[in-house]
Amino acid sequence: MSRLLSALGLAVGALALTHLPAAAQTKVTNEGISPTEIVIGTHQDLSGPIKVWGVPVSNGMKMAVEEVNAAGGIQGRKLRMILEDNGYDPKKAVLASQKMVERDKIFAMIGAMGSPTVLAAQDILFDAGVLQLFPLTAAEFTFKFDPSKPQERLKFNNLLPYVESTRAALKYMMEAKSFKKPCIMHQDDEYGKNVLDGFNLQLAAMKIAPASITSYKRGASDFSAQIAKMKSDGCDLVVLGTIIRETIGAMSEARKLGWDVTFLGATPTNVLEVPTLGKEAVEGLYAASGFEIPYEDTAKGKVKVWLVDYKKEFGTDANTQAIIGYNAIMTFAYYVDKAGKDLTGQKVLDALESGDKFYDIFNSPPTKFSKTDHLANTETQVQQIQKGRWVLIKDTLSF
Structure with a gap:
């Protein structure tokens, strides 16, 4: 009888483990994913004190989206990017994020601009299960996460902290x-x-x-x-x-x-x-x-072509900010492709944490994440x- 009770107790215990509270699992949205497209969002300073960052970052992102889509998209899905102006104002960043999550149904927030603006809005993303990827701030809150708070697993950064x-x-x-x-x-x-x-x-x-x-x-x-x-x-x-x-x-x-x-x-x-x-x-x-800045008159190969194409499209020389914006989208595209054709939010999270390395065209140190480390690298120049x-x-x- 005692062995029967013991076995029953083990069975009940095992059943309880399979029914852990939902809070113990990281919720990742599948919103914004359809058979033909992936909807992504970003908020930049396009009108405020650091628009000299926000404008070229958004240009670099647009260029990457066009390049990905011109090549057929990611596993057949085209990228559609929603761009909002945060004016480097935390209140505007919150409103922009709410709009993109609730109305635009974005799958991921990519390359959002500024420490105070990203910090103010990130809980809106986490509550909705939206990935916060590669923001334009290297503050620690963008990659350090508390394992006891599963939604914090949704943040990754590829900038030098x-x-x-x-x-x-x-x-x-x-x-x-x-x-x-x-x-x-x-x-x-x-x-x-x-x-x-x-x-x-x-x-x-x-x-x-x-x-x-x-x-x-x-x-x-x-x-x-x-x-x-x-x-x-x-x-x-x-x-x-x-x-x-x-x-x-x-x-x-x-x-x-x-x-x-x-x-x-x-x-x-x-x-x-x-x-x-x-x-x-x-x-x-x-x-x-984090990486050596290329100049058009000395650049070679793919970088030279990229600099020329950027200037042709936007009428100005590419800069550090444009490269960072471009790389944010290309990094996202790499890991979404790794997630496969049967795309889900969980599969993208798994791909990001897989340890696979992404190499950009600018000879930067490789991007690599794991289940415990959501910062790409710390190698400094x-x-x-x-x-x-x-x-x-x-x-x-x-x-």
């Missing part, structure tokens, strides 16, 4: 140049905090105290107080947790004061607009980077502006 890239670039600069008094000026938001964290963590590991830490409000244009403070604190290396306009503004202010200090930018400063717009003021700027162009100084860096 701010914390790790800042640490690797700072370590290289400190050791190569023997700086003694490093300091930082960072944007007062999620992006800037990540750069600050990388700065603090690396200095702590090297047992070096920061000489000065200062910040500015997102959208600020006057950096005279911050630059004056860092100069008076005797900084010999300034880490910039800035974007484009702020990078140029800070370095221009330093030049006005006659302060000849070395600047090291986080990855968002490593774009063509900084030397193009900043000119002499930004000469000598170092920056953390340091580049410098020399005579108006970004030049590779050191690659394959880590901390």
Whole structure:
């Protein structure tokens, strides 16, 4: 009798395990998938303070969608991309995401723009089972996930993360140049905090105290107080947790004061607009980077063709941002193709976590994810502006 009860108990236990609460499973939507198309969404800054990122990113994405569709789509399905303007405003990002999830029925959100905007809207996606893929922010919240919260498995990032890239670039600069008094000026938001964290963590590991830490409000244009403070604190290396306009503004202010200090930018400063717009003021700027920036007159092969095609279609030179946008779509297409013709959201999630590597045409480090790691890679470069162009100084860096 006791053996019968024991067996019954095991059977009941096994049955209970097969009926775990739904919260223990990652819900992935099948919305947006039909026999002929896959609907994807993105929200970019097309009108706000970082439209110099949002416009070329969206152009790169459009170019990739056209290329995929011209080749017959993915397993016979064409891509249809819904593009919304978030104006780099978290409230607009939330409204745009709600619209794309509820009305447009998107399958995945790809390459959404900005740390504060992505953070504000991501729970809308997770609640609906929509994948959040390759956002245009390298903040940790875009790839680190809590295993006890299954919906967080829906986020993946293929950008070089701010914390790790800042640490690797700072370590290289400190050791190569023997700086003694490093300091930082960072944007007062999620992006800037990540750069600050990388700065603090690396200095702590090297047992070096920061000489000065200062910040500015997102959208600020006057950096005279911050630059004056860092100069008076005797900084010999300034880490910039800035974007484009702020990078140029800070370095221009330093030049006005006659302060000849070395600047090291986080990855968002490593774009063509900084030397193009900043000119002499930004000469000598170092920056953390994920890949070498191609120039049309020196590029070769597929990259040369891509640069020429981009300029023909959009009437302007391709830049870092356009490459990132293009790669976001091409990475998505690669893993959806791996998921097979009988497409479901779960199969795409499985393909993303399979460990298969995606190689882009720009010779970037390969993209690879697993069930426990949703960040593509952390391999960092340091580049410098020399005579108006970004030049590779050191690659394959880590901390």
